[in-house]
Amino acid sequence: MQTTLIVILAALAAYLGWRYWGLLRALREVNELLRRESLPKPSDLKSATDSKALADLSRSVFDSIAEASLTRDLEATQRRFLEALLNEIDDALLIVDQHSEVRFSNRAARKLFPSELSHLGRPLIEVCLDHRIVDTVRLSWELDAKTQDRFNRRAQGGEDRGEHIYLVEAEPLASNDLGQGAWVLIRNITLQLETERIRRDFVANASHELRTPLSIISGYLEMLDVGDDEAQVDQETLKRCVPTMRKHADRLGRIVDDMLTISKLEGHEELLNRETFDLGDCIRESIEHLTPLIENKHARIHLELPLEATMIGDRFYWDQVFFNLVENALKQNLEPGLNVTVRLTSDQGRYRIEIIDDGVGIPAADLPHIFKRFYRVQKDHSQIIKGTGLGLSIVKRAVEAHHGNIKVQSRPGKETAFIIEVPQPPARKPTASNHAGKE
16 A cells, blocks of 8 residues: 555656646746747747646737737837938927937937937037027926027038028927927028018018109109199190100019019929020020110120020020120110120030120129119119119029029129029030121
8 A cells, every 4th residue: 555655656746747847848948939039929839838828828928028019119110200200300300308318309400410429318508509499498398388599500511601590499398208308499590581581672672663763753743633724734844744754654664574574483483484495596686686775885795606505494584684684784884885795605514604794893792782683783873774673683583493503703894794504405415516706
C-alpha cells in the first residue's frame, strides 16, 4: 500500500513537473514573441496552445497589444499629417507649454528663426530672441484671450535683406494636454502694409489728377451758364472756352483709360490675348505712330533690330509698352535734336530690349519711384509736359504680365536706358535676318 502511494505521488509529481516545465516554456515563448519588433500573431503560439487558459490569456494580451499598436500608428499618422499640413503654412507657427518651452515649430518658424539646434524643448526667448513675442504670449495668459503685437526684423538670408514688419498673435490653448500652453502665429505683413499704402496713395493721387480738369471744366461751364435775362456769351469767349474744356475732357478720358488698363493688368493675366507676333514689327509700328511728335521734336530714332524675334503675348499691350517708352523720352526732353536708340538682342532664352536716349536723364533720387502711378520726375514742367503720369506704370505691369522684368539706368545729362527682359517662346528661337538698323 505504501509503495503504491509513493508511485502515485511520484507520478503526480512528475506530471506536475511536466506541466510546470511546459508552462515555463510557454511563458518564455510568449515573452520572446512580445519582445519582437513586429506584432505577434496568435498563430505564432505553439507551446502556449497546450494550455487553453494560457493560450486565451496570450491571445487577449496580443489583441490588446495589436489594438494599442493600431491606435499608436493612427495617432502617429495623424500627427505626421498635421505636421505636414502646418509645414505648408507660410506663417510661422510655434506651440509652447506652460513653461514657455517650445513643443512644436513648423518649417516657416525654423526659417524665420534659424538655429543649428532644434527648437523643441528650448525656451521661447532663446528661439526667437525677441522679448515682444514672449511678452505677447505672457499677456495672452494673463488676459486668457488672443493678443497681438508687431515687431520689425531684418531678413536673415536670400537677396532680400531689408527690414520686414511682422504681426505676432498668441492665444492660450484650449486643450489641457500641455497645461497652460499657447500657440504663437507670426505673419509677415510687410507686403500687406505696402499694398495698403499704395492704395491710399493711388486714391489720393487719382483724386488730385481728376479734380484739376474737372474743376477747370466746371468753372468754364459756370461761366457759360447764363440766364435769359443776362447778356449772351460772345463768340470769342466760346472759342476760348470750348477747346479748353475739350482738352481737359480728353485728359480725363486718357486718365480713366489708363487706370482701366492698369486694373486689367494687375492680377488678371488670364485676360491677356495670346497671339504670335514679331517684336521688331511691333516696335516699328509704334515708332510710326509717333512720327508727328518725332518730327516736331527734330528727334532721330535709331533701330537696331537684327533679329526675327517671335513673341507670344498680347500685341495690344506691347504696342503700349514701346509707344509709352519712346513717347516718354520725347516728352521729357524739351530740347530738340534728341537721339533715341531701340535695340533688340537675345541671350540665354530671353529677349533684351533697350530704349536709350541721350537727353537730360533722371536724378538718382527719382529712379526708385518712376514706375509709381502719377509719379512725375520733372514736377516743375507739369504744365509743359503733357501726360497722365500712368504710362510707365502701364509699361511695368504689361511687362510683368508677360513674365518679364524692366529696369532703368540713367546718367543725368548723358543717357537714360530702359531695359526689358522677357522670356522667348520655347518652341522657336530667333534667327538672324536681313533686317538692318535704320534711322
